[in-house]
Each structure stands twice: as C-alpha cells, then as structure tokens.
Amino acid sequence: MPELPEVETIRRQLDPQLRGAEIVGADAHWSDKFSPALDAIGSTITEVRRRGKYLLFALDEREAQLELVAHLGMTGSFHIEDASPTSGAHGNPEIGDIKVGNIKIDAFGPHCRALWRFADGRMLRFDDIRRFGRLRVVDAGDYAAIPTLSQMGPEPFDPAFTGKSLHSLVKKSNRAIKTQLLSQRPVAGVGNIYADEALFLAGIHPRSKRVGLERCVLLAETVRDVLQTGVDNGGTTLRDYVDATGRSGSNQHSLLAYGREGEPCVSCGTEMRSTVIDARTSTFCPTCQKH
DNA sequence: CCAGCAGCCTGAAAGC
DNA sequence: TGCTTTCAGGCTGCTG
Structure with a gap:
C-alpha cells in the first residue's frame, strides 16, 4: 500500500521523465474517481511534486495553472509507455495523426484506469486493481474539494514537524x-x-x-x-x-x-x-x- | 466541532 | 477439488 516512501519513489522516477510533456489526449475508467483524468487534456506537465501520499502534477494550460492530483489508494501504480510501435509506418509516431480526445484504455489491461497521451508519442498509464485510487484536476493549490489534502500536516522532513x-x-x-x-x-x-x-x-x-x-x-x-x-x-x-x-x-x-x-x-x-x-x-x- | 463507522473495491488465501 | 468466506486498508461522507 503506497505510503510516503512508495509515492516519493514514484515521484522521483516520473518527474524527470514528464517535465515538458504535453498532454494531447486521455481516456479513463467511467467512474467519478478516474474520469477527471480527461480534464488534463491540452495542458503541459511542468513538474511532478508530492504532498503526503498524494502525487501533484503541475499543469500549464495557456494562462491557467492547474494541478492533477492523484492518490494511489491501495493498489495504484503509474507507468510511462514508450511510443507505440504501431503508430507510424516505421515505428515513429506521427504527431499530426494523434487524435485529441478519447483513447480506449481496455487494450492496456483490465486494471488500467486512466491513460494520458503525450505529443511526443509516449503515454502515462495509471493502473489500480482495487479502484481505491482517485484522480482530480484542480486550480493549482486549491484543495478545498480534497479534505485530507487541505488539512494535511507538515511533511515529516519539514523543520515545522517537531x-x-x-x-x-x-x-x-x-x-x-x-x-x-x-x-x-x-x-x-x-x-x-x-x-x-x-x-x-x-x-x-x-x-x-x-x-x-x-x-x-x-x-x-x-x-x-x-x-x-x-x-x-x-x-x-x-x-x-x-x-x-x-x-x-x-x-x-x-x-x-x-x-x-x-x-x-x-x-x-x-x-x-x-x-x-x-x-x-x-x-x-x-x-x-x-x- | 469531533469521534466513530459503513462503504468503496478486487484478488489472494484460508476455510469448509 | 471447488465453492464460500475472510482479509488487506486509505479516504470520503454520513450519523450521533
């Protein structure tokens, strides 16, 4: 079950890979827990941060600063997929052909709950066997709709925690x-x-x-x-x-x-x-x- | 306001 | 062997 060390391990892997990634398409499980993944379409990831057990993907959407807030629940995991070998005649993704909007997630396994497709052809996949995880796009720093996050205490390595x-x-x-x-x-x-x-x-x-x-x-x-x-x-x-x-x-x-x-x-x-x-x-x- | 708890979920393992 | 039950538990939202 992902707690701070597990989420931090994932953050350190995702951050350097996802900085600058432009989200051009997404698809998600129908549930309210995962469908907000689609709200990130059209924005660019600038940084992957962490607060407690939450992953925070900072998003740049023209003038607006947004955040994709992700909780892994009990069984959530993130994976970066390389460009699909089937896209493009010679294995190179053809950017012009990428469809903005829905991408079927079924092909990525029974536990795939969300999928984001980037302009460079790569994809970010969110798997969650037991569906205790949760996704949400909010205005940057506005956690009013996420009670645990808005009332979260200091990070353990913050000097404020004594x-x-x-x-x-x-x-x-x-x-x-x-x-x-x-x-x-x-x-x-x-x-x-x-x-x-x-x-x-x-x-x-x-x-x-x-x-x-x-x-x-x-x-x-x-x-x-x-x-x-x-x-x-x-x-x-x-x-x-x-x-x-x-x-x-x-x-x-x-x-x-x-x-x-x-x-x-x-x-x-x-x-x-x-x-x-x-x-x-x-x-x-x-x-x-x-x- | 706080404390307590049902509900959400699936798959592995244990029990019958 | 095959079916049923139990267990794992973070967070939300409801109730008293």
Missing part, C-alpha cells in the same frame, strides 16, 4: 495515537505499515491516548527514521506495490513490527501481538510498547 508540534496536536485529542498518525494531520504521509514501525521504535502502544512531550519528541524522530529508511529502500512491497519502472521495493525486509504477529520481538523476545484499531491491523510488542 516533537513539540506533534505534542500540541496529540494532547488536544482523545483518539488513540495510531489513529492520529493515520489522520495525516500531525504529519503527512504515514500509513499503517510505517505507523506500526514508528510506534514500535518509540516504545509507544498504538492505543495510547496519553503521549507526553518527551515521547512525542522520540516519536517524531522514529517517524522520520522509518520513512527515510523506506525511501532509501525504494518502498515496501507486500503485495501489489511496484514503482514506475515496474520494480518492487525492498523495505519489507527491514520491518520490525508490521506483519510480525506471533514472532518474537527483536528487542525483548516477547511474542508480538495484533489488535484492530480503526479497522486496521496493528502489530506491537506488549512488553516494549507502553500506554
């Missing part, structure tokens, strides 16, 4: 610390895997509702640590995640808590346990992680 900033939000809420991390409000980009990892390393029980300043300072550090390690390892692949080149990540080999129910804690040897918080499995060490 133990103190974390504590000031955490103390106002009566929700479990894990619920708060997943809300994206104290810090952007943390999902179920990295939340379990960060809480384990900080010695904090996922259900804890009382996390003082000292423990928040530690938690802010472990959040940054696990996300940085995730980025360094190219993301975590448990089931479906692949980067924009189709490769799996390797961070799954570094996980100390997530998915280790029944195995011994790497620190004290106690059997790791699982509980369900907000309909998500949470694995923790009952000895090391305190309320």
Whole structure:
C-alpha cells in the first residue's frame, strides 16, 4: 500500500521523465474517481511534486495553472509507455495523426484506469486493481474539494514537524495515537505499515491516548527514521506495490513490527501481538510498547 | 466541532 | 477439488 516512501519513489522516477510533456489526449475508467483524468487534456506537465501520499502534477494550460492530483489508494501504480510501435509506418509516431480526445484504455489491461497521451508519442498509464485510487484536476493549490489534502500536516522532513508540534496536536485529542498518525494531520504521509514501525521504535502502544512531550519528541524522530529508511529502500512491497519502472521495493525486509504477529520481538523476545484499531491491523510488542 | 463507522473495491488465501 | 468466506486498508461522507 503506497505510503510516503512508495509515492516519493514514484515521484522521483516520473518527474524527470514528464517535465515538458504535453498532454494531447486521455481516456479513463467511467467512474467519478478516474474520469477527471480527461480534464488534463491540452495542458503541459511542468513538474511532478508530492504532498503526503498524494502525487501533484503541475499543469500549464495557456494562462491557467492547474494541478492533477492523484492518490494511489491501495493498489495504484503509474507507468510511462514508450511510443507505440504501431503508430507510424516505421515505428515513429506521427504527431499530426494523434487524435485529441478519447483513447480506449481496455487494450492496456483490465486494471488500467486512466491513460494520458503525450505529443511526443509516449503515454502515462495509471493502473489500480482495487479502484481505491482517485484522480482530480484542480486550480493549482486549491484543495478545498480534497479534505485530507487541505488539512494535511507538515511533511515529516519539514523543520515545522517537531516533537513539540506533534505534542500540541496529540494532547488536544482523545483518539488513540495510531489513529492520529493515520489522520495525516500531525504529519503527512504515514500509513499503517510505517505507523506500526514508528510506534514500535518509540516504545509507544498504538492505543495510547496519553503521549507526553518527551515521547512525542522520540516519536517524531522514529517517524522520520522509518520513512527515510523506506525511501532509501525504494518502498515496501507486500503485495501489489511496484514503482514506475515496474520494480518492487525492498523495505519489507527491514520491518520490525508490521506483519510480525506471533514472532518474537527483536528487542525483548516477547511474542508480538495484533489488535484492530480503526479497522486496521496493528502489530506491537506488549512488553516494549507502553500506554 | 469531533469521534466513530459503513462503504468503496478486487484478488489472494484460508476455510469448509 | 471447488465453492464460500475472510482479509488487506486509505479516504470520503454520513450519523450521533
């Protein structure tokens, strides 16, 4: 499931490839989640950014500055297709023949949800097996229609994210610390895997509702640590995640808590346990992680 | 305003 | 073997 490290890995691959790409056609799955892909037709990608788990494609459309906002959900992935060998008699795309408007996505597999065709003949494909992903074109920076994005907390590597900033939000809420991390409000980009990892390393029980300043300072550090390690390892692949080149990540080999129910804690040897918080499995060490 | 939760989705794996 | 059930979970939007 793509969290910050996975989305950042994809962003770093897409950005240099897509700068300057002019979108001359698009097609999408009929659903409201994906059909906004068509709104990007006629604009040029200037940059691929990231905010939390969202990919933001900056779009230049004559005078207007737009953004294609993409969330990968659970199983979303982006891939760049080279110029189709069937376009043009000698394998060269003939720009003049490219049709502006719909392109049938069916030919690109049962899980293709959107497809953008560029003036240079290349294509950007968005696959999403379970359709938890979402696409939207908005005025640049206008996230009013995307609640989670508009209320998103600081990026974990932003100096604005500190133990103190974390504590000031955490103390106002009566929700479990894990619920708060997943809300994206104290810090952007943390999902179920990295939340379990960060809480384990900080010695904090996922259900804890009382996390003082000292423990928040530690938690802010472990959040940054696990996300940085995730980025360094190219993301975590448990089931479906692949980067924009189709490769799996390797961070799954570094996980100390997530998915280790029944195995011994790497620190004290106690059997790791699982509980369900907000309909998500949470694995923790009952000895090391305190309320 | 906040907390809690149903609903969205498909495919792999487990259960019968 | 083949069918049914369970599980994975980020975000939206509704309810109390």
